[in-house]
Amino acid sequence: MNSTVLRIGDSGSEVEQLQQALVDNNFYPDINASDNGIDGIFGPKTEDAVERFQSVNNLTIDGIAGPETLEALGLNSNESSGSSSGGTVLRPGDTGEFVSELQEKLVNNNFYPDINADNNGIDGIYGPKTEDAVRRYQTMNGLTVDGIAGPETLTSLGLREDSSDEFENTNSIFQSGDSGNGVKVIQQALVDNNFYPDIQAPDNGVDGIYGPKTEDAVRRYQIMNGLTVDGIAGPETLTSLGISGGGSGSERSSGSYGSTLYPGDSGDAVRRLQEELVQNYFYPNRDEENNGVDGIYGPDTEDAVRRYQTMNGLTVDGIAGPETLGSLGLKADSSEDSEDPEGTDFSGGAIGDITFNQEFIPASNNNRPQYTMSPDYITIHETANTAPGATAHMHAMYVKNPSTSVSWHFTVDDRPVIFQHLPLYETGFHAGDGSGDGNRNSIGIELCVNDGGDFRQTRKNAAVLVRKLMDDYDIPISNVVTHNHWSGKRCPANLLNQFDSFLNQVMDSQHKKTDDEEEDESEDITYYNLNSHFADIDExxxxxxxxxxxxxxxxxxxxxxxxxxxxxxxxxxxxxxxxxxxxxxxxxxxxxxxxxxxxxxxxxxxxxxxxxxxxxxxxxxxxxxxxxxxxxxxxxxxxxxxxxxxxxxxxxxxxxxxxxxxxxxxxxxxxxxxxxxxxxxxxxxxxxxxxxxxxxxxxxxxxxxxxxxxxxxxxxxxxxxxxxxxxxxxxxxx
Incomplete structure (x- = not known):
């Protein structure tokens, strides 16, 4: 679009583009007209539509389509309408590679443009189903709900606002367009931390090319590790990965604790740190014979420290400072005879503490296929929604929404109420393996990871639920698996590296009521959740x-x-x-x-x-x-x-x-x-x-x-x- 301002009295193809963009956003110049008012004439009705769009999108309300309004509509000045080049906005009508990338991101986050299609609707065409998927994603992630993939939505999905930019490589920053051995080092460090650039590739995407998939892996790593999320491997990200700004990695040998141990340190102090992490079920590398206890503070040890810090309510930075060392029983400058740590409470739960609330998905919903099953597996997920209000009750309401494409059987948080969404003789859409055993023969359980929640209690509640289901359906512990088992997705993110510990917790759970609890069953408390017609009331x-x-x-x-x-x-x-x-x-x-x-x-x-x-x-x-x-x-x-x-x-x-x-x-x-x-x-x-x-x-x-x-x-x-x-x-x- 060449004009920077369109106003009442203007006419022509650019006005027509403006009107089409308004209609695509459900702001009709004239809904009763056969063309919805798209006539190329900027009259009073078009002015009114512009004012309504400006009001809803918090723009200056003047009825004039200036640069700000055109930008919000995806009609950037000096750019053609409906661009498929993936600029700052993708919108209905766009096509091409960047639309496909958007659709892939939506699918990876379980927001399918078309779950019934072979490719889940990834076709490079921004049609009504993709717009609907974007709206659902925006709704669940607290974004402006407009069906347009603008900067806010693209950033939230881990997609750059401008995928075509190229940057010069420096010795402290790696970003999209870079290549070489330094990029390969970063990719390998990401893989070591279970953030795969391309899990389907034989080399997991370690190819020395900083493309969209590597950028996405960096973004996911940054999100999970509390870093600035920009897809750029700068000093902060490189340090967190155990790689120095120059890409070589520092090796600061340390045989004593001092007050802090950092990535790059090595020696006996690091070895004792690793041993204490293993004792608390946070393995630097459980695939190694020694569980990763090698005296080297590399990416695996940093990841174990981060996981320990997350689960114990400490500052999450991957650095073993005084707070973390003290929690592990390794006080700064301590001697070999330091006190043994108490460890983390991962004991089993008790069924007597739990109430079940059935909030079944309506039978008319597309996400309730009503295929019968006799479950052979139990699949563990995490919701990945860290919003404070992302409780089990909220997810119970979400999965009942007619536009939700995924479904599972139970949602668990830190409260003593577990929500059930499907009968256990019906399949769901949760495992990402199509018609495989994950969807067709397993019970799906989602664990909430909402900010402010107690994940340790959530884990305990989930453990007793799993133990009860194992007993009810004669499912062996070997058939309790992660979402990652079926699809390769990094889920459940907080449990992947300590799933054996979770399984131990399952077996330690009391899944049958005691005699006293059976006698008092008539006095059990029933919990009621307010499911308002008008507001999300989490009471x-x-x-x-x-x-x-x-x-x-x-x-x-x-x-x-x-x-x-x-x-x-x-x-x-x-x-x-x-x-x-x-x-x-x-x-x-x-x-x-x-x-x-x-x-x-x-x-x-x-x-x-x-x-x-x-x-x-x-x-x-x-x-x-x-x-x-x-x-x-x-x-x-x-x-x-x-x-x-x-x-x-x-x-x-x-x-x-x-x-x-x-x-x-x-x-x-x-x-x-x-x-x-x-x-x-x-x-x-x-x-x-x-x-x-x-x-x-x-x-x-x-x-x-x-x-x-x-x-x-x-x-x-x-x-x-x-x-x-x-x-x-x-x-x-x-």
Whole structure:
């Protein structure tokens, strides 16, 4: 694009490119037009679409497509639209090698463009399925969700913002485009630390060429070792790998501890460090006869130190300083008769401490294939999601999402509640081996690695789960394997080098209840997790509780819904519900169901659902979207409709209201209820498919109450038009 600014009154091919980019991002100049408003004329509707894009993407809102806006849309000035050269942005419509690299990264992170295709959808074409995979990746990693692989997303995936750059080689920095023996040394050090440039190649990718796969291996190493993540092997990364800035590696001989041992040191002090690491099940190299105890502080020893530091809550730097030496019982300047360390608590767990919560993936989801199996293996994974909120409960909600392509059987964190997602007679998509035994004949268990969690307790909970499953299904300990066993993926990253220790912990676990626990089983505590329709509420209540309130307001920000959420959980009597809205605003569940059919019938009368032949067909499609949310509703109340509601006739469909309040009462178990109050101050329908499911739910609830309250026909029809527009944007109704 040659122009740096496009504004109202402009016309031509560049305006058309701008409009196409807006449409690709779901900001339609005119959604009712056959071409969605792509006409090459920068009129008021295009200006409005630009302003909406700017608002959502935190840009200056002026309706002018200047450099900042064009850049955000992937239309860099002086570059052609739809570039496939992999600049700072990859977007729908792009093709080529860099799109293939993006797709490969998504697949490596279990976000498949097309899990049913032979190549998992890696075809070099940035189509709707790749856009969907990008959106899912962005959602799970806390990034801006727009389906565009911009700098933030590319960096998170370990892809350079500009893959074509070449850099000069210096004696302290190695980066993309470099080659030679120094690069080969780096690659070998990465392999030694289980970060393979190319695990499929005979030499594991050690070829002396610093290409995209080596850069990716460096990025993964940097991420796992708490370094600056840039894909460049600079002094910090080289030192961490045990390689000096010049690429030769230092050899600072040391026969005593002093206060610190570093990579490159050698001698008796290093040997004693290695021996203590082995005693604590952190092997420098378990494949060697001496477990890597050789008196040389190389990459393997540094990796063992890092793993020990991670598991023991120490500063993770790969350097054996006073803190690490003290934890190992090797105090600085200590003599040969130093105290023996207590070691790390990797004792077995006890089944009596654990409660199981079944949150099964809906049978209609694509990630629940429903193939039957009789499990012969147990496969151990780690979630690789270190966000503080990436708990077992969060992953239970994630794997139930219709757009999630992977699935497994259990998720475990440091809490005494283990979530189950699939029946144990059904297969999942978790092992990365297609139709091999990993997917078809093994139970998949994910261990959470969220920041702030206690991984030692997570490990203990997982160990007792594995022991119980071994007993239930007569699975030998030799058939308890890692994800790496099936696909070569470095997973579970924290357990790969100490898996034997984990298996010992499994065998040490108490997997059957004691006699006392059996007698007291009737008094077991049942845990309930709030699965809100509107927010990710990571709260648990127990059956020992009476009525409890999560009165702390949760920010509801689904992009399109903004507001506050409060509520309570009720044990015993639903009549104890504390409503804020009056009873004359109530609609009971049976009437709600009846009114939904009336809604659909009215929409068909108004020709709002083209292609739908009868109400039964429309209801079946609607139930695919919100059936599980509607089915357990007992009562709803919605704030009155006697105010002047304003509707925009064009996108975005913004409801101009002071507020809308929705209160819901639904049953989550026998005699266990949740009452929620959602107060919204903004509803904007211009969002992606995943968020529209929540919007459909709100629209249906409000429309059903409108029917009951006999609001004006004009207001009702306006509301139903909004519902129809959102439905037509969903795959189910497309």
């Amino acid at each position: 648990q209540f127990t059956s020992e509780s009476t009525t409890l309130s999560y009165s702390t307001s949760y920010e509801v920000n689904l992009g399109s819904l903004k507001g506050k959420l409060t509520g309570s959980i009720i044990f015993g009597d639903a009549e104890e519900s504390d409503w804020d809205l009056p009873a004359d605003q109530a609609l009971e569940g049976n009437l709600l169901d009846s009114n939904i059919n009336k809604i659909l019938n009215k929409m068909m009368e108004e020709s709002l659902l083209p292609g739908i032949s009868d109400v039964g067909e429309a209801r079946a499609k609607l139930d695919e979207i919100i059936g599980d949310k509607i089915s357990n509703l007992m009562e709803v109340r919605v704030s009155t409709f006697d105010r002047d509601w304003g509707f925009n006739s064009d996108f975005p469909y913004i409801v101009d209201i002071t507020y809308i309040t929705v209160e819901l009462l639904y049953e989550i178990d026998s005699n266990v209820y949740v009452k929620e109050k959602l107060t919204l101050d903004e509803i904007d329908w211009d969002k992606d498919d995943e968020l529209r499911y929540a919007l459909v739910f709100i629209l249906v609830i409000v429309a059903a109450v409108m029917f009951a309250k006999a609001v004006s026909v004009a207001t009702l029809i306006a509301w139903l038009k909004h519902l129809a527009r959102v439905l037509r944007l969903l795959p189910t109704f497309a």
